[in-house]
Amino acid sequence: MSAAKIQSTEIRFKVNGVERSVFVPPMKRLLDVLREDLGLTGTKEGCGEGECGSCSVLLDGVLVNSCLVPALQANGCEVLTVEGLATNGALANIQRTFLELGGAQCGICTPGMMLAAESLLRKNPQPDLDEIREGLAGNLCRCTGYMRIIDAVRHSAQTPIAAAIPAPEDGVRA
Amino acid sequence: MLTQSSKAVRARKRGSPIMRDTTQARIIGTPVLRKEGFGKVTGSARYIDDIALPRMWHGATVRSRIARGAIKAIHFGADIAWDEFVIVTAKDIPGANCIPLIVDNDQPVLAETQVNHPEEAIVLLAHPDKARLHEAVAAVEIDYEPLPAVFTIEESERQQTIVWGEDNVIKRFLVEKGDVDSAWERAAHIVTGEYHTGAQEQLYIENNGVIADWSEADGLTIRGSLQCPYYVHKALLRVFALPAEKVRVIQTETGGAFGGKEDYPSMIAAHAGLLAKKAGRPVKILYDREEDLAATTKRHPSRTRFRTAVDRDGRLLAMDIQVDLDGGAYATVSPTVLSRATIHASGPYFCENIRIRSHVWATNLPPHGAFRGFGTPQTIFGIERQMDQIAKAAGLAPEEVRRRNFLAQGKTTATGQLLRDPIDLPGMLDRALKVSDYGAKRARFARENARPSAIKRGMGIASFMHGAGFTGSGERFLNSLVGMEADASGHVTVLVSSVEFGQGTNTILSQIAAEALGLSCDDVSIAQPDTRRVPNSGPTVASRTTMIVGRLVHDAAHSLAVILREKNLLGEKFSAQEFRAACATYIARFGALRSEARYQAPKDIFWDDAAYKGEAYPAFAWAVYVAEVAVDTRTYTADVVNFYALQEVGRVINPVLAAGQIEGGVAQGVGYALYEKVVWKDGRMSNNQMTNYIMPTAVDVPNIEVYFEEIPCEHGPYGAKGLGELPHDGPAPAILNAIQDATGISFTSIPLLPEDIYLRMAEAQEPGTMESAERSE
Numbered sequence: 037m038s039a040a041k042i043q044s045t046e047i048r049f050k051v052n053g054v055e056r057s058v059f060v061p062p063m064k065r066l067l068d069v070l071r072e073d074l075g076l077t078g079t080k081e082g083c084g085e086g087e088c089g090s091c092s093v094l095l096d097g098v099l100v101n102s103c104l105v106p107a108l109q110a111n112g113c114e115v116l117t118v119e120g121l122a123t124n125g126a127l128a129n130i131q132r133t134f135l136e137l138g139g140a141q142c143g144i145c146t147p148g149m150m151l152a153a154e155s156l157l158r159k160n161p162q163p164d165l166d167e168i169r170e171g172l173a174g175n176l177c178r179c180t181g182y183m184r185i186i187d188a189v190r191h192s193a194q195t196p197i198a199a200a201i202p203a204p205e206d207g208v209r210a
Numbered sequence: 211m212l213t214q215s216s217k218a219v220r221a222r223k224r225g226s227p228i229m230r231d232t233t234q235a236r237i238i239g240t241p242v243l244r245k246e247g248f249g250k251v252t253g254s255a256r257y258i259d260d261i262a263l264p265r266m267w268h269g270a271t272v273r274s275r276i277a278r279g280a281i282k283a284i285h286f287g288a289d290i291a292w293d294e295f296v297i298v299t300a301k302d303i304p305g306a307n308c309i310p311l312i313v314d315n316d317q318p319v320l321a322e323t324q325v326n327h328p329e330e331a332i333v334l335l336a337h338p339d340k341a342r343l344h345e346a347v348a349a350v351e352i353d354y355e356p357l358p359a360v361f362t363i364e365e366s367e368r369q370q371t372i373v374w375g376e377d378n379v380i381k382r383f384l385v386e387k388g389d390v391d392s393a394w395e396r397a398a399h400i401v402t403g404e405y406h407t408g409a410q411e412q413l414y415i416e417n418n419g420v421i422a423d424w425s426e427a428d429g430l431t432i433r434g435s436l437q438c439p440y441y442v443h444k445a446l447l448r449v450f451a452l453p454a455e456k457v458r459v460i461q462t463e464t465g466g467a468f469g470g471k472e473d474y475p476s477m478i479a480a481h482a483g484l485l486a487k488k489a490g491r492p493v494k495i496l497y498d499r500e501e502d503l504a505a506t507t508k509r510h511p512s513r514t515r516f517r518t519a520v521d522r523d524g525r526l527l528a529m530d531i532q533v534d535l536d537g538g539a540y541a542t543v544s545p546t547v548l549s550r551a552t553i554h555a556s557g558p559y560f561c562e563n564i565r566i567r568s569h570v571w572a573t574n575l576p577p578h579g580a581f582r583g584f585g586t587p588q589t590i591f592g593i594e595r596q597m598d599q600i601a602k603a604a605g606l607a608p609e610e611v612r613r614r615n616f617l618a619q620g621k622t623t624a625t626g627q628l629l630r631d632p633i634d635l636p637g638m639l640d641r642a643l644k645v646s647d648y649g650a651k652r653a654r655f656a657r658e659n660a661r662p663s664a665i666k667r668g669m670g671i672a673s674f675m676h677g678a679g680f681t682g683s684g685e686r687f688l689n690s691l692v693g694m695e696a697d698a699s700g701h702v703t704v705l706v707s708s709v710e711f712g713q714g715t716n717t718i719l720s721q722i723a724a725e726a727l728g729l730s731c732d733d734v735s736i737a738q739p740d741t742r743r744v745p746n747s748g749p750t751v752a753s754r755t756t757m758i759v760g761r762l763v764h765d766a767a768h769s770l771a772v773i774l775r776e777k778n779l780l781g782e783k784f785s786a787q788e789f790r791a792a793c794a795t796y797i798a799r800f801g802a803l804r805s806e807a808r809y810q811a812p813k814d815i816f817w818d819d820a821a822y823k824g825e826a827y828p829a830f831a832w833a834v835y836v837a838e839v840a841v842d843t844r845t846y847t848a849d850v851v852n853f854y855a856l857q858e859v860g861r862v863i864n865p866v867l868a869a870g871q872i873e874g875g876v877a878q879g880v881g882y883a884l885y886e887k888v889v890w891k892d893g894r895m896s897n898n899q900m901t902n903y904i905m906p907t908a909v910d911v912p913n914i915e916v917y918f919e920e921i922p923c924e925h926g927p928y929g930a931k932g933l934g935e936l937p938h939d940g941p942a943p944a945i946l947n948a949i950q951d952a953t954g955i956s957f958t959s960i961p962l963l964p965e966d967i968y969l970r971m972a973e974a975q976e977p978g979t980m981e982s983a984e985r986s987e
Binding site: 071077082083084087088090121122127131134137138142143146147150170177178179181184186 | 241247415
């Protein structure tokens with residue numbers, strides 16, 4: 037009831053390079069706006085309290101937990117989600133190295149983890165191993181023990197972006 | 211954390227896994243890309259939270275706030291428009307109010323007259339707006355008449371308050387080999403030890419969740435995050451009193467499980483199903499993290515006691531072992547967890563005289579359940595800490611006392627199982643010591659630790675094994691069936707109820723089918739696990755998928771080729787093109803092309819359930835792990851600096867996935883040892899948030915080096931054995947053994963947090979109390 041009484045407001049922002057507009061309560065979590073209002077379900081909820089990093093997105097280039105960001109804060113901003121990493125059907129470098137080197141197992145932390153990696157590599161294109169570990173420390177992975185994720189980030193940093201491979205037609209269940 | 215620079219140095223030293231090629235396979239042994247990986251790296255993979263059905267409502271659960279008591283009344287608060295909600299209580303259950311798995315009449319779907327643990331489900335609510343459910347759940351008041359409760363193994367075994375059966379014992383086992391009682395007088399040393407392990411949360415990053423849909427025509431359909439479609443199917447038949455064809459269970463992409471989605475999904479599926487049936491529309495129940503942590507299963511806390519006789523040379527004369535687990539309020543999977551804990555309790559060692567007495571005790575905690583290792587990490591922790599104390603008593607190095615007692619081909623285990631397959635534990639120990647530079651490091655650390663430095667370093671070993679497949683006659687009872695079909699283009703679909711939850715099922719089974727049929731992995735699909743389409747290949751548990759189900763996939767593939775050969779469409783040897791052409795011709799002439807393979811127990815495997823003797827497992831994976839730790843005596847933190855994981859797992863099907871399993875298991879083991887503490891308050895987890903239940907981050911995990919030895923196993927496909935659970939068994943004792951090497955203190959309980967280290971170090975500074983936990987007779 038209390039939620040229904042709150043006035044919705046228009047939020048205009050750019051998501052994965054596309055201008056979007058939603059009419060939502062201003063304190064609605066950015067995570068829910070992306071998932072429910074825009075259908076971008078690649079951003080995952082793991083804990084809802086900013087600990088696990090599964091909901092990580094880039095907000096004006098800054099890595100944020102979208103479960104802690106009210107929609108209002110995203111107004112006028114640019115948001116990058118996992119759906120915006122691949123371009124023209126070709127995997128981004130970080131996606132390719134996660135796939136090839138075993139950086140994704142169950143896959144639920146993977147979108148947030150890749151955005152943490154993307155954020156790190158934008159700030160620091162040649163991170164050393166400590167910097168990679170630190171850069172990923174806000175994103176929890178229960179499957180991999182992080183070794184292969186760290187490898188994927190390291191290789192992504194070393195490989196030119198142009199090496200992106202084409203996406204298979206049906207990747208969900210080949 | 212210790213120092214950042216040391217992390218960089220050790221990470222740079224990381225070597226690549228060493229592989230040994232043992233066959234001429236094309237696809238087996240190669241790093242084929244994860245089958246469903248593209249969906250996972252693009253965000254297009256659809257987990258249960260990403261799926262909405264038309265007209266769908268959301269469900270929530272009203273749970274017990276006390277540990278044990280009679281339910282006297284249920285009140286629905288005045289400020290809620292209850293007519294907007296669908297409300298379900300135990301009275302709405304059409305069939306049995308019970309989730310049966312191993313023990314009949316086990317835990318209820320909804321408590322009706324009495325609750326037996328905090329967070330036990332009592333009332334279910336559904337509403338179209340999930341935001342409204344929180345306040346509605348809070349507005350349901352339940353009157354209880356509290357009953358006395360027990361919260362620990364010690365309280366339960368005192369039997370002053372009986373909460374289960376006549377004696378609080380959910381299950382007991384006795385394993386006896388030789389004559390333990392007569393061995394003590396021949397002993398040069400008798401070493402006793404008691405060890406404790408805490409509960410551990412699986413902490414899959416995707417919480418439990420399902421969507422239920424109901425129609426009179428089709429019955430109940432469940433979609434959800436789960437490991438064992440046919441466990442859910444079996445449970446729902448009974449709860450809803452439906453015939454098999456009226457219950458359908460579909461596994462959706464599952465974001466981690468580790469055992470935590472083995473038995474609990476039956477409960478949440480029953481809940482969502484009851485709401486859907488009453489609402490006449492689909493209902494989704496998705497737990498948030500706090501609910502998932504507080505209400506769902508964890509690893510059984512344990513206490514193990516060892517009394518060990520050794521001769522002058524450090525050889526084991528007798529092992530008297532007591533294993534006690536805390537099962538929580540209902541049986542669920544506890545009997546089989548206890549079985550595996552019991553069988554592994556004597557470790558990878560040969561001893562003529564072994565007695566293992568084990569119990570799983572009922573308490574008023576939420577039921578403990580499956581978690582990677584399934585009882586084995588608990589008893590391996592005990593035996594591997596005990597071996598270091600035996601080494602000390604016998605005046606031997608930890609590696610030497612192990613070397614002198616290893617099981618070998620031709621020897622028998624605690625259950626009398628004759629080990630027929632080749633095993634090379636001494637060779638594995640040599641290699642593990644070599645790759646970890648154990649000797650040189652240990653000597654250097656001993657010198658450095660003698661100086662007045664704040665950082666004390668140490669090396670620790672654990673050697674251990676893990677049985678693959680169900681215990682004893684379990685696989686015979688499962689009687690697993692695998693199906694396979696090919697279409698006219700020669701594309702093959704594998705039909706199994708064994709599911710992918712990150713561990714690599716889709717890829718491994720595709721590799722096996724592709725190898726067997728001369729195809730590429732792209733020519734093979736794994737059908738979505740759906741009980742309407744796939745046969746029951748058993749639950750996705752017990753390190754059985756690669757070895758047992760994989761073997762059946764291999765056999766079904768061969769059957770497919772035989773079917774084509776019998777119609778003279780295919781020769782003994784064939785190319786992919788010839789296979790495709792044969793499929794097209796067969797289907798044009800005869801219709802659908804299908805094969806199947808059913809489990810057949812190996813003839814030389816015999817198990818006596820009554821005496822608990824015989825061939826406990828068709829195969830064991832073997833391992834020697836080495837931990838290198840640094841203990842900061844100012845902050846009392848223990849840091850695992852390097853970790854070396856060497857294992858013999860039969861043929862490695864996919865080196866990237868296999869190493870990923872080992873690394874992930876080691877990281878969970880590091881968490882088990884040093885980070886993850888479930889804090890109980892009156893039977894309820896009080897730190898049920900990721901903020902205060904701490905698992906290792908990318909900064910916390912050590913550099914992990916993975917090494918495989920490959921001795922092909924005749925029972926598995928292409929010689930593979932199970933490996934998924936193995937890596938969780940060894941890290942905790944290796945780490946605590948290393949901490950003893952570093953500090954001289956034998957810690958006996960995990961999780962070992964800085965405050966625990968502080969207390970013991972403060973004690974140790976008083977003379978005479980240094981080794982207080984180790985009692986040598």
